[in-house]
Amino acid sequence: MILLNLFYACQSQDSKVVLIDKLDKSFKVARFYEPKLKKTDELLSSDVKKMDKKAAKKALETAMFAKDTLAFYKSNGRLPSEFYVESTNDWMSRKEKPVKYFGYAYSTVAYDEEKDTLAILNKVAFPSLGMTENNKGEFVYLLATKTSKNKNDVTNILSFLKKNCTRVNIEDQSSEKVSCWEDKNFYYVLSATDEKKEEILSYDQSGNKNSKMVDVTDIRLKIYSKDYVQTMRNEKAYLPDFIPAK
Incomplete structure (x- = not known):
């Protein structure tokens, strides 16, 4: 709790964590990720073999990030829309010619589920965060994920959504528990999947692991x-089925 309060106090100064309840359309995605990308580049260009054990351990435990260019492509009948937006590095789009460029996607490619925090919503800390901006540098969407052992996490997120948003009816055709919400500026899509995960407790001298199975919930929050x-609709580009038809 003390750590979360500290993030709230320092957010305006260092922007190391996204406070989702404070998110608005003016959020500068590139500004948030630039120092993280710079640190990632420095780590990738460094020689871990030349570091002492402490420095090498810290480098390997540091979260890493990536930036991709997004573009519009013709769907050629693969989707129920004329176009779709995808990374220019995606294996399906790599050989295709972009119709035009859309913006940039930033993603967390390596992180520590227990130690890292990139976003917070109603006391729920997310260790992985992806965000996208258009060519004008405007925020377009966000994906925050975590594998949680805390049964209260989903409840806390829903509590925020129920208090601040209006629920939108959607056709859920997946096995996940999915709900869609909206406020003046955003659609929020929350999914939660319960499963069992192996938790490694330790290794013995022979390398055999001591582990147990624990109940977890995979949480995905998209904004x-x-x-x-509206831009995607105007461009006749693909949108996920759970986005309300308006």
Whole structure:
């Protein structure tokens, strides 16, 4: 609790963590990720073999990030829309010619589930965060994920959504528990999947692991700017089925 309060106090100064309840359309995605990308580049260009054990351990435990260019592509009948937006590095789009460029996607490619915090919503800390901006540098959507052992995490997120948003009816055709919500500027899509996960407790001298199975919930929170959704409709580009048809 003390750590979360500290993040709230320092957010305006260092922007190391996204406070989702404070998110608005003016959020500068590139500004948030630039120092993280710089640190990732420095780590990738360093020689871990030349570091002492302490420095090498710290480097290997540091979260890493990536930036991709996004573009519009013709769906050629693969999707129920004329176009779709994808990374220019994606294996399906790599050989295709972009219709036009859309923006940039930033993602967390390595992180520590227990130690890292990139976003917070109603006391729930997310260790992995992806965000996208358009060519104008405007926020378009966010994906925050975590594998949680805390049964209260989903309840706390829903508590925020129920208090601040209006629920939107959607057709859920997946096995996940999915709910969609909206406020003035955004659509929020929350999914939660319960499963069992192996937790490694230790290794013996022979390398055999001591582990147990624990109950966890895979949480995915997506936030879409309504301006982005309208842009996709105007461009006849693909949108996920759970985005309300308006």
